[in-house]
Amino acid sequence: MPDTLPQSAPEAAAGDDERKLVMDVRGLSKRYKMTSPVTRTDKDGNTFKDTHYHALKGVSFKVWSGDRVGIMGHNGAGKSTLLKILSRVLNPSDGEAFIYGRATSLLEVGTGFNPKMTGRQNVYLNAALHGLTRKEIDRRMDEIVAFSEIGRFIEEPVETYSTGMRARLGFSVAAHLDPDILMLDEVLSVGDAAFQKKCLQRMDEITGHDRTLVFVSHSTGAIRRFCDRCIWIDHGEVVMDDDVMSVTEAYEAQMMNVAATYQAPEKTETKTDEKKKDAKAEGPKASSLLEAEAEGPVAELVTARVLDDAGQIARSVKIDMPCAIEIAYDVLQADKRVEPALHVRNEIGDLMFVVAFTDGDYPGAINEPGRYKSRAQIPPNLLNEGLHYVTVAMVTADPMVRHQSVDNAVSFSVYEPQGDDLQRARGRYSRNFPGGLRPRMDWSTERES
Numbered sequence: 112m113p114d115t116l117p118q119s120a121p122e123a124a125a126g127d128d129e130r131k132l133v134m135d136v137r138g139l140s141k142r143y144k145m146t147s148p149v150t151r152t153d154k155d156g157n158t159f160k161d162t163h164y165h166a167l168k169g170v171s172f173k174v175w176s177g178d179r180v181g182i183m184g185h186n187g188a189g190k191s192t193l194l195k196i197l198s199r200v201l202n203p204s205d206g207e208a209f210i211y212g213r214a215t216s217l218l219e220v221g222t223g224f225n226p227k228m229t230g231r232q233n234v235y236l237n238a239a240l241h242g243l244t245r246k247e248i249d250r251r252m253d254e255i256v257a258f259s260e261i262g263r264f265i266e267e268p269v270e271t272y273s274t275g276m277r278a279r280l281g282f283s284v285a286a287h288l289d290p291d292i293l294m295l296d297e298v299l300s301v302g303d304a305a306f307q308k309k310c311l312q313r314m315d316e317i318t319g320h321d322r323t324l325v326f327v328s329h330s331t332g333a334i335r336r337f338c339d340r341c342i343w344i345d346h347g348e349v350v351m352d353d354d355v356m357s358v359t360e361a362y363e364a365q366m367m368n369v370a371a372t373y374q375a376p377e378k379t380e381t382k383t384d385e386k387k388k389d390a391k392a393e394g395p396k397a398s399s400l401l402e403a404e405a406e407g408p409v410a411e412l413v414t415a416r417v418l419d420d421a422g423q424i425a426r427s428v429k430i431d432m433p434c435a436i437e438i439a440y441d442v443l444q445a446d447k448r449v450e451p452a453l454h455v456r457n458e459i460g461d462l463m464f465v466v467a468f469t470d471g472d473y474p475g476a477i478n479e480p481g482r483y484k485s486r487a488q489i490p491p492n493l494l495n496e497g498l499h500y501v502t503v504a505m506v507t508a509d510p511m512v513r514h515q516s517v518d519n520a521v522s523f524s525v526y527e528p529q530g531d532d533l534q535r536a537r538g539r540y541s542r543n544f545p546g547g548l549r550p551r552m553d554w555s556t557e558r559e560s
């Protein structure tokens with residue numbers, strides 16, 4: 112049980128990979144002492160009083176130079192505890208974490224500020240603590256101050272700074288220390304995503320292909336934007352460690368119920384009341400809003416799928432690519448003119464848009480019984496980043512009656528791929544876009560004078 116974390120362990124400095132091993136985390140555990148004990152059951156079924164909270168339970172992983180590792184998990188999963196241990200702010204109860212190379216954690220830099228000293232003095236102090244000589248600091252000082260956007264406040268004591276200003280200066284120092292490994296906790300950068308991006312761009316500049324990033328976040332969008340690998344921590348344990356898309360998709364499926372496919376439940380010969388009760392059970396809710404119920408159902412959704420631009424089922428779609436909602440449905444009565452409709456909501460339930468049925472191949476609408484398949488394409492550069500839930504409705508026109516509505520039948524997340532392709536709707540705006548939509552408009556500009 113080590114009291115301190117060694118900065119390096121010589122026997123493991125070279126990895127079995129072509130790239131260098133920069134972080135070797137072996138069986139890290141952390142138990143916090145609690146004021147009130149909890150009752151637990153051991154594997155033999157015996158109960159006992161435990162005065163510790165097990166925030167991390169045997170976490171192991173390796174990081175190689177150039178990895179950009181996202182660490183994600185629910186509130187209280189143990190992410191910050193892990194980062195604190197890696198930053199040597201906290202000792203583990205068990206296990207070891209070897210770090211090879213110069214690691215900088217925003218956690219250390221930001222929290223290391225002396226409130227009575229000016230911003231400038233703190234930059235000297237912190238950079239010196241990280242091994243920079245006075246000359247090196249002098250050379251970088253102007254850049255650090257400019258990058259932090261602190262302006263003349265750099266001569267004021269840090270205790271007069273807002274939380275955001277303190278975080279910006281912390282970022283700026285961290286980003287100018289030329290670290291081999293940069294560790295960031297998104298929680299500390301709340302409020303200014305532009306700055307976060309700037310810091311990561313700076314990482315790219317200074318470390319080129321050997322950059323290593325460990326980035327803690329709740330946001331699958333941020334992790335996808337900045338990382339290529341992701342470790343999912345749940346209740347203090349690593350549940351998945353893989354490429355960023357596989358892990359974030361699995362996380363969204365489990366934690367946010369994202370499901371790109373819907374299959375109608377098997378039909379049973381139950382009474383209408385029981386059917387309604389069934390519909391309230393888990394999963395997408397199917398409700399029959401039936402004026403025509405006496406005549407039996409008019410149309411029923413059978414399947415729904417979210418497809419990417421290659422026609423594959425997709426739980427996540429790139430913001431600058433089209434995707435499609437494909438539905439199969441049974442029309443059960445003649446001469447009803449069935450028209451499917453889609454309602455798309457974002458993750459906080461705001462209605463983004465409603466799509467009516469405008470398929471020109473069926474000008475007279477669908478009025479023959481049978482199974483139909485329709486596909487509606489959502490254009491690229493329309494939806495904002497984040498989760499989207501699609502409700503599918505079966506409607507008849509003249510008069511307008513909604514016969515079935517399957518709430519949140521399918522869902523998917525829109526994400527922005529990495530890179531700086533200005534064809535995307537982002538332009539040069541680096542913050543998270545407010546608003547439900549993020550359309551790319553065709554601008555035209557003429558010089559008038």
Ligand SMILES: Nc1ncnc2c1ncn2[C@@H]1O[C@H](COP(=O)(O)OP(=O)(O)OP(=O)(O)O)[C@@H](O)[C@H]1O
Pocket residue numbers: 143144145164166184185186187188189190191192193298329
């Ligand atoms: N000093 C402490 N004493 C006791 N329990 C603690 C302490 N610090 C953290 N914990 C507990 O350990 C667990 C993990 O906390 P941690 O901050 O690492 O989680 P997290 O994944 O970073 O959460 P969040 O996403 O909310 O920031 C939580 O249940 C928390 O209440």
